[in-house]
Amino acid sequence: MEYREIGKTGKHSSIIGLGCEHLDGKPFDQVKETIDAALENGINMMDVFMPGNEVRENIARALGSRRDKVMIQGHIGSTDIRQQYDICRDLPVVKKYFENLLRIFGYIDFGMMFFIDSEEDYKGVFETGFADYVQQLKQKGDIKHIGFSSHNPNMAMRVINTGLPEMMMFSINLAFDLYPAETNALDELNQGLDREAFRGFDPTRAALYALCEQKNIGITVMKTLGAGKLISAEHTPFDKPLTVPQCVHYALTRPAVASVMLGCQTRAEVLDAVTYLDTSDEERDYTAVMNTMRNDFAGNCVYCSHCQPCPAGIDIAAVNKYLDIARLDESNVLPSVRSHYSGLAHGGKDCIRCGKCEKRCPFSVPIIKNMADAAKIFG
Helix, strand or coil, X not given: CCEEECHHHCCEEECEEEXXXXXXXXXXXXXXXXXXXXXXCCCCEEEECCCCHHHHHHHHHHHHHHHHHCEEEEEECEECCCCCCEECCXXXXXXXXXXXXXXXXXXXXXXXXXXXXXHHHHHHHHCCCHHHHHHHHHHHCCEEEEEEEECCHHHHHHHHCCCCCCEEEEECCHHHHHCCCCCCHHHHHHHCCCHHHCCXXXXXXXXXXXXXXXXXCEEEEECXXXXXXXXXXXXXXXXXXCCHHHHHHHHHCCCCEEEEEEECCCHHHHHHHHHHHHCCHHHHCXXXXXXXXXXXXXXXXXXXXXXXXXXXXXXHHHHHHHHHHHCCCHHHCCHHHHHHHHCCCCXXXXXXXXXXXXXXXXXXXXXXXXXXXXXXXXX
């Protein structure tokens, strides 16, 4: 297993995490075999947003004495008042459900403010006592870090800019990143993904990922496979379906992403998920699917590393990633971004302008110019 730091939390997550939603309603033996398979394969990150008591109890029972071997994302405001997943901001109800989660697991590593997608959601968290309750949970040690979940890039940036969260769970996949920010990605998913709406990388979503990298906000990913539609020949919006490794790799190459949470309900599905670790670069390559579309990506680095190898040893994708973040405010590049850049073995100043990278780039990115810009901005 590979591990990445989750933003500024200081915690390190397996790049493949376990989304536990599909364990809801399953018998204990099935829950246990799935949890066992995850731990045996080095998975240490689990998302438990489900409000039902039975599934929570089954997961805790399956973990047994191994609770400290995993980090749990527990969602504050997830309820099932109407016998279905629901969003709640009514504090007595919120407390009832979250305190049940604490009783079962003892503590929660990442207390996630649940589902902040709309103005109403935002006000329900930040203009009531909800956010105060979350901060109290952290002060008492009931939660170790504050996070939130969202599917809306504009609202996610607004939440991040409050300074409260340390990480977020966000829906990331190639199709969602091509929809305009004002589009409700979940509605599009439910109605059927329409490639006619694609307009190249949505700049708002790209800005969100760059903001997270800039402010050191770690991202865990949901909807990696688009509820299975991206890997379905029948439902894919592309000329051909993506594979699971391509979907996972796309998410993992976005800035600030620490872990991809894959929903598994059996041992076999866990074992299939972790096969990503053994796939080749060619099997992970998602650019072939992108090249079946209009040339909406020209000039934009998608961090695919087709430009490698560089004879000067530059990690071109990494330099471009930090450059994109620095360009958000060139006169005020945060020390953390400078530190990440300076940690690279070779930077833009080492470019020898041979042009081999530009010949290999599928999207005509001006790499030589970018390397010069990075050398100028970072020194």
